[in-house]
C-alpha cells in the first residue's frame with residue numbers, strides 16, 4: 001500500500017509560485033501551417049502503419065495555435081503565477097537550421113507571450129520538449145554531435161526573439177525520455193532503437209548542448225535580459241524493496257543512473273562514479289575498446305560544471321528496486337548497465353497510465369534525496385499530475401492525487417530543508433499523450449477532441465486548483 005496518505009502540512013508560503021504546463025506538439029496542432037517545417041512527431045504519427053494508439057496525430061491536437069487566447073483565459077481563471085509551454089523548433093526554423101527564420105512562427109509565440117503578460121502571467125519557456133526538425137533527426141538527431149551546434153543556434157534565435165519578455169528558460173524537457181526512451185528504446189524520436197549505445201551518445205550530446213546554450217546565454221544575453229536558464233529532469237523515486245543494504249545500494253544506483261546521470265555533470269562536471277564504473281567495466285567485458293559511455297574531456301568537464309540556475313523536476317510516481325540476480329554480459333542495455341531491476345507493485349493505486357502508480361511519499365523522498373545530493377541548487381517542480389482514461393469532469397481522484405503529492409512536497413520543504421520555489425501542474429489541457437495518443441487525459445480542463453472547436457471545459461480539479469493558487473492552501477480550510 002502506498003504511504004504518505006496523511007496530509008501533514010497543507011499551506012504553502014505566500015511567495016510560492018503555482019503554474020500549469022503544456023508542450024508544443026501536444027497542444028498546438030497547425031502542424032503544417034504558416035510555414036512550419038516537418039518535425040519528428042509529424043513524421044512518426046504519419047507513418048503507415050502508425051505506431052500511435054488509434055492512429056492519433058497532433059495535426060490539430062488542442063488547436064492551441066489558433067486558440068491560445070482562450071488558453072490564456074483558462075490560465076487566468078486558474079489564477080496561476082506562470083505558464084510553462086514549449087517552442088516548436090520547426091515552427092521557428094522550418095529547415096531546422098538557422099538559415100531561415102519563419103516570422104509567422106515567431107509571431108505566434110510573440111502573441112502568446114504578450115497575452116500572458118497582459119494577464120500578469122509569467123511565461124516559463126521550454127526550448128526543447130521532444131519535437132525535433134525531421135531534417136536533424138534524419139542526420140542521426142541527438143546521437144550525432146552535429147546536433148550540439150544546431151541546438152545552440154536555435155537557442156540563440158529563441159533568446160534573441162523572446163528574451164526581452166521571457167526570463168525563465170528550460171533547455172531540455174526530460175533528457176532520459178529523449179535519450180533512454182527516444183534512442184534507447186526507439187520510442188520518442190526516430191523509432192530506430194540503439195539500446196546501450198545510441199542513448200549514451202544522446203546523453204553526451206544533450207549535456208554538451210545544454211552547457212553550451214547556458215554559457216551562450218551567460219555570455220551574450222544575461223546582462224541585458226537578466227533571466228535564468230535551467231533544465232527539467234524526470235524520473236521515479238526509487239524505493240528500496242526491503243531495507244537490506246543490497247536494496248538500499250540498488251536504490252542509490254538507479255537514482256544515479258536516472259537523476260545523477262544529468263544533474264551530476266551539471267552540478268559537479270562529470271558523470272556519477274557508479275555510472276562511469278558500471279558502463280566502462282561492462283564495455284570492456286563485452287570486448288569494446290572504448291566504453292559505450294563517451295568521456296568528457298577535462299575542458300568539457302569545466303564547460304558543463306555549474307550550468308544551471310535552477311533544476312526543474314518532473315515527478316509522477318515511484319518504483320521499487322532490487323539488485324539483478326545475474327548479469328548476462330551479452331546484454332547491451334541501460335537496464336543491464338544499472339545492475340538492478342525495478343517494478344511497480346500491482347496492488348499500488350492506479351491511474352490512467354500503466355507507468356503512473358500513486359505513491360505520494362515518493363514525492364517527499366525524491367526531493368529529500370535531491371536536496372541532500374545537490375546542496376544549494378534551487379528546485380522547481382516543472383511537472384506533476386494524474387491521468388485517467390475517460391476525461392471525467394468529476395475528477396475527485398485527480399484532486400486527491402494533487403492534495404497528497406502537494407502535502408508531501410510541502411513536508412520536504414518544511415521538514416527536510418528542500419529549497420523549492422515553484423510547482424507546475426501537468427497539464428492545463430487534455431492533450432496528445434505521445435504514443436498513447438488521446439487515450440490518457442492529464443488536463444485540469446477537458447478537451448472535446450470530437451468537436452472541431454476543441455471545446456475546453458473546467459474539471460472539478462480546475463476549480464480546486466484555482467482556489468489553491470489564491471489561498472496557497474491544498475484543502476478547503478487551512479485555518480489549522
Ligand SMILES: O=S(=O)(O)CCCN1CCN(CCO[C@@H]2O[C@H](CO)[C@@H](O)[C@H](O)[C@H]2O)CC1
Nearest residue numbers: 023173174177181234314354355383426433442
Ligand atoms: O511503461 S513504459 O516504460 O513502457 C513507458 C514509460 C513511459 N513514460 C511516459 C512518461 N514519461 C515521463 C513523463 O513524461 C512527461 O509527462 C507527461 C505525461 O506522460 C507527458 O505528457 C509530458 O510531455 C512529459 O514531459 C516517462 C516515461
